[in-house]
Amino acid sequence: MKTNRGITRAVQATGAILLFSISCVPHETTDPKEGTGDKSQWGFTFTAERTSLTIKQSAADTVPLTMTRSGGYNGDIIPQSFPMGGYTVDFTAPVRNGLVTTQSVIFTIGGTTGPIEFKTIIAAVPQTEALQPKNIEFTLNIIRKDGTFITAPATMSVSRGGSTSVGVGVIRTNFTDPVPMSLATTTTGLTASFSPNPITGTTSTMTLSADATVPEGTYNIGVRSFAGLSNQGTAPVTLTVTPPAAPGSIAVSFSVGTLIVPRNNTVPIGLNIVRTNYTGAVSVTVAGIPGGVTFTANPSNTNSVSISFSATAGATPGTYPLVVTASGAGIPDATANLSLQIPQ
Numbered sequence: 001m002k003t004n005r006g007i008t009r010a011v012q013a014t015g016a017i018l019l020f021s022i023s024c025v026p027h028e029t030t031d032p033k034e035g036t037g038d039k040s041q042w043g044f045t046f047t048a049e050r051t052s053l054t055i056k057q058s059a060a061d062t063v064p065l066t067m068t069r070s071g072g073y074n075g076d077i078i079p080q081s082f083p084m085g086g087y088t089v090d091f092t093a094p095v096r097n098g099l100v101t102t103q104s105v106i107f108t109i110g111g112t113t114g115p116i117e118f119k120t121i122i123a124a125v126p127q128t129e130a131l132q133p134k135n136i137e138f139t140l141n142i143i144r145k146d147g148t149f150i151t152a153p154a155t156m157s158v159s160r161g162g163s164t165s166v167g168v169g170v171i172r173t174n175f176t177d178p179v180p181m182s183l184a185t186t187t188t189g190l191t192a193s194f195s196p197n198p199i200t201g202t203t204s205t206m207t208l209s210a211d212a213t214v215p216e217g218t219y220n221i222g223v224r225s226f227a228g229l230s231n232q233g234t235a236p237v238t239l240t241v242t243p244p245a246a247p248g249s250i251a252v253s254f255s256v257g258t259l260i261v262p263r264n265n266t267v268p269i270g271l272n273i274v275r276t277n278y279t280g281a282v283s284v285t286v287a288g289i290p291g292g293v294t295f296t297a298n299p300s301n302t303n304s305v306s307i308s309f310s311a312t313a314g315a316t317p318g319t320y321p322l323v324v325t326a327s328g329a330g331i332p333d334a335t336a337n338l339s340l341q342i343p344q
Helices: none
Strands: 006-013 016-023 043-048 052-056 060-070 077-081 087-091 095-097 100-109 116-126 134-143 147-151 155-159 163-173 181-183 190-195 203-210 217-225 234-242 249-254 258-260 265-276 283-287 293-297 304-311 318-327 334-342
Touching: 043 116, 043 134, 052 060, 052 100, 060 077, 060 116, 077 087, 077 100, 100 134, 147 217, 147 234, 155 163, 155 203, 181 190, 190 217, 249 318, 258 265, 265 318, 283 293, 283 304
Parallel strands: 052 134, 155 234, 249 334, 258 334
Antiparallel strands: 006 016, 043 060, 060 100, 077 116, 087 100, 095 100, 116 134, 147 163, 163 203, 181 217, 190 203, 217 234, 249 265, 265 304, 283 318, 293 304, 318 334
């Protein structure tokens, strides 16, 4: 009698001889679809043509995979992915040749993903409980697509009836043409202008205005470039429209009441400025200047203006009351008194 790893024994009972066989094959299988032989010998390898990829935004890359069975395993092996946000993973149809299956994984990157480098796993999962999955770690280096990528502040605020200006930028990748700029969304009463527009370099100033009819609240807008390439960049911006600002104004004063200017001399004095909702330039005029005396003052965006008075040799000695007027665009004039003294 033929046995497979069995034990054959003879037992004599009541004058007869019984022959029986005990077969011990705990690891064998008879299902050829899954495999043959000792399951403990089953195995497979899982390899990728490459594991480090550099992919542009809005592009894809394909990597061939190979799964090779061994030790009698004959079952299916199915690749699986575990993608995060910003990209997708697909697989081509498997091609089997004997114990070897070839298949490709396709990584597709979103247009707004990155630039960033991150790791992701592709697992080869055998369709049997006798084997464990095998993993391959891929490094995805995401770079900017050809064209432009826009940078702008993530948050902005503007009052109803007011405007605000911020800098926006263009990051160029293999692209040198002028880049026209616009808002990505249209909201009635919200407008934006760019200077320059189009951008020929890398920066522009965006002035965002809200008319008095725009309801207060939060708006999701964006800054977008259109430069002749598809899927151009958009920078998201959260805009908060606030109540109308109080009217702008300034107040001016001198730290001294009398300024002494000897003949043939120039003496400076500072005009102090207190600003309320006004950040523009302040210019100065002076009334009551006597003959032989001149003054200079440059417009200032700071909290003071430097004024200089010059007296010639022909200036008549005496004390003269002056009225200094400070002016700014869109605000009321402000005045301060100053006594000018020309000594003997």
